[in-house]
Structures are given as structure tokens and as C-alpha cells.
Amino acid sequence: MNVAFINPFITAGVEVIKQIVGGEVEQGQLSIRTAIFTTQQVSIVVGVSGPVQGQVIYGLSQVTATKIASAMMGIQQVEFDEMAISAVSELGNMISGNAVMLLSESGFVCDITPPTMVRGMNVEIATQAPSLLVPLYTKCGKVDITVALSAVPSPVTA
Amino acid sequence: MAKILIADDAMFMRASIKKILTEGGHEVVGEAEDGQDAVEKYAVLAPDLVMLDITMPRMDGLAALAAIVNANASAKVIMCSALGQEQKVKEAIGTGARDYVVKPFTPQKLLDAVNRALAMP
Ligand SMILES: [Mg+2]
Numbered sequence: 001m002n003v004a005f006i007n008p009f010i011t012a013g014v015e016v017i018k019q020i021v022g023g024e025v026e027q028g029q030l031s032i033r034t035a036i037f038t039t040q041q042v043s044i045v046v047g048v049s050g051p052v053q054g055q056v057i058y059g060l061s062q063v064t065a066t067k068i069a070s071a072m073m074g075i076q077q078v079e080f081d082e083m084a085i086s087a088v089s090e091l092g093n094m095i096s097g098n099a100v101m102l103l104s105e106s107g108f109v110c111d112i113t114p115p116t117m118v119r120g121m122n123v124e125i126a127t128q129a130p131s132l133l134v135p136l137y138t139k140c141g142k143v144d145i146t147v148a149l150s151a152v153p154s155p156v157t158a
Numbered sequence: 159m160a161k162i163l164i165a166d167d168a169m170f171m172r173a174s175i176k177k178i179l180t181e182g183g184h185e186v187v188g189e190a191e192d193g194q195d196a197v198e199k200y201a202v203l204a205p206d207l208v209m210l211d212i213t214m215p216r217m218d219g220l221a222a223l224a225a226i227v228n229a230n231a232s233a234k235v236i237m238c239s240a241l242g243q244e245q246k247v248k249e250a251i252g253t254g255a256r257d258y259v260v261k262p263f264t265p266q267k268l269l270d271a272v273n274r275a276l277a278m279p
Binding site: 016019020069072082083087089090093094095097098101104105109111112113114 | 167169213239240241242243245261262
């Protein structure tokens with residue numbers, strides 16, 4: 001996978017989390033993933049389509065997800081209920097939307113699908129492209145961003 | 159005080175926007191979960207303004223915008239989306255959206271956009 005495709009997601013991830021969750025956000029070590037198994041309790045999957053396509057998966061523990069939802073809602077959320085799920089899913093939507101805005105500045109004008117949440121560990125998520133993982137360390141805990149995107153070859157115009 | 163319809167597939171966003179608008183002195187008359195729902199509720203509720211998300215299942219916000227503007231050429235619609243690329247903004251404004259707010263936003267930014275759109279003819 002083109003490493004350039006993950007950078008917009010890191011930048012957008014840091015900025016969006018700082019803005020709506022608050023606190024500092026630090027980027028961890030980038031690593032390559034061969035197969036996608038959810039290693040976290042909560043995964044938010046967003047599809048990307050256009051000249052760059054594939055999936056982006058945001059993985060976090062349920063404790064982190066609940067803390068993030070609390071911060072977004074401005075109330076102390078104890079349970080990971082429907083509203084908390086919606087908040088964390090929307091975080092995935094916002095990061096992805098802001099990231100594809102950055103991608104469009106490099107000439108890749110893409111669209112995203114509504115986020116879907118997968119719960120449970122060791123669930124296999126099929127991705128077409130090899131993927132890169134980068135953890136973001138937030139005040140609520142770790143958010144793993146897995147980016148499995150590839151450029152679609154442009155049609156030959158002779 | 160304006161009557162506003164909120165369309166967003168995320169329950170969290172509908173609740174957040176509703177709180178901001180209500181505290182800003184407006185009345186939220188309805189909530190829609192996707193574009194199709196927004197078009198149908200627009201026809202029934204005839205709100206003064208619509209806050210319309212783009213990335214939604216079933217029918218996206220740009221298709222819903224076209225349908226709403228087609229039904230009422232003077233409809234006031236503000237797009238409210240995480241997608242902020244120039245191409246989307248141009249398409250939305252070209253179709254008839256009065257403003258475009260990129261998520262995440264501050265309450266003030268949202269209210270300013272709403273009040274500007276309401277002041278338009
Ligand atoms: Mg949405």
C-alpha cells in the first residue's frame with residue numbers, strides 16, 4: 001500500500017480527536033498488517049471509494065470507546081449504549097471525511113460510506129489491499145487506525 | 159425562532175445539533191435518519207430550514223438536497239458533513255444549498271450559518 005494514503009488519516013485523526021475529545025494525541029509506531037482480525041473490542045469500519053478505494057478501520061477497547069463517547073457527549077457515560085455507539089461511529093465518520101478532504105488535495109477525490117460497527121475480538125474483516133496500522137494515543141486510551149487502501153488504475157485513454 | 163428539520167444518520171449528531179439549535183432559540187420540528195426520510199419529512203413538516211448530512215444510507219444528502227430544492231426552489235438547506243472537499247461543497251452550493259458546515263464544528267459556527275441562511279430572502 002502507498003504510505004501516502006495513511007498520512008491523511010493520521011493527520012485527520014489527531015486533529016479531529018483533539019477537537020471533539022480533547023487532550024493531546026500522540027502518534028505511535030506504524031506497522032504492516034497482513035490479515036485483518038479485530039484485535040480490539042470495538043471496530044468502526046468505513047469504506048472509501050473513488051480513485052483510491054478500500055477500508056479504514058478504527059479499533060478501540062470498549063473502555064476507551066465509552067470514555068471517548070463521554071467526552072463527545074459532555075456527560076459521564078457509564079454504559080456503552082446506543083448513543084455511545086453512535087458517537088464513536090460518528091468519530092470514525094468525521095476522521096474519514098476530514099481525511100478524504102486531505103486526499104482530495106493530492107488529486108484523489110474520494111467518497112466514504114456510512115460507518116458500520118463491528119463488536120467482538122478476532123472477527124475477520126476482509127480487505128482487498130494490504131494494510132498499515134498506526135496507533136493514536138489519546139487521553140481516553142488507544143485508537144488503532146488501520147488503513148487498507150489502494151489506488152485504482154486509471155483507464156487508459158489512447 | 160425558526161422551525162428546523164435535522165437529517166443525519168448518526169443519532170449522536172442529531173442530538174448534538176438539536177441541543178445547539180434549541181439553546182440558540184430555534185425549534186427542531188423533526189429528525190430524519192437518511193436522505194429519503196429527509197425528503198419525506200420536508201414535504202410533511204415544511205420547515206424553515208434543513209440541516210442536512212451527506213454521508214447517509216439509502217439516499218445521501220446531495221440527492222436529498224436535489225429532491226428538496228426540486229420540490230421547493232426557495233428551500234433553505236445547510237449541508238453539515240464530515241466531507242469538506244471542494245468538489246462536494248461546489249456540488250452542494252450549485253444544487254442550491256445555502257451554506258456548508260464541515261464536521262467537527264463549534265456551536266457558534268453552526269448557529270452563525272443557521273442565522274445567515276434564515277436572514278436570506
Ligand atoms: Mg452521516
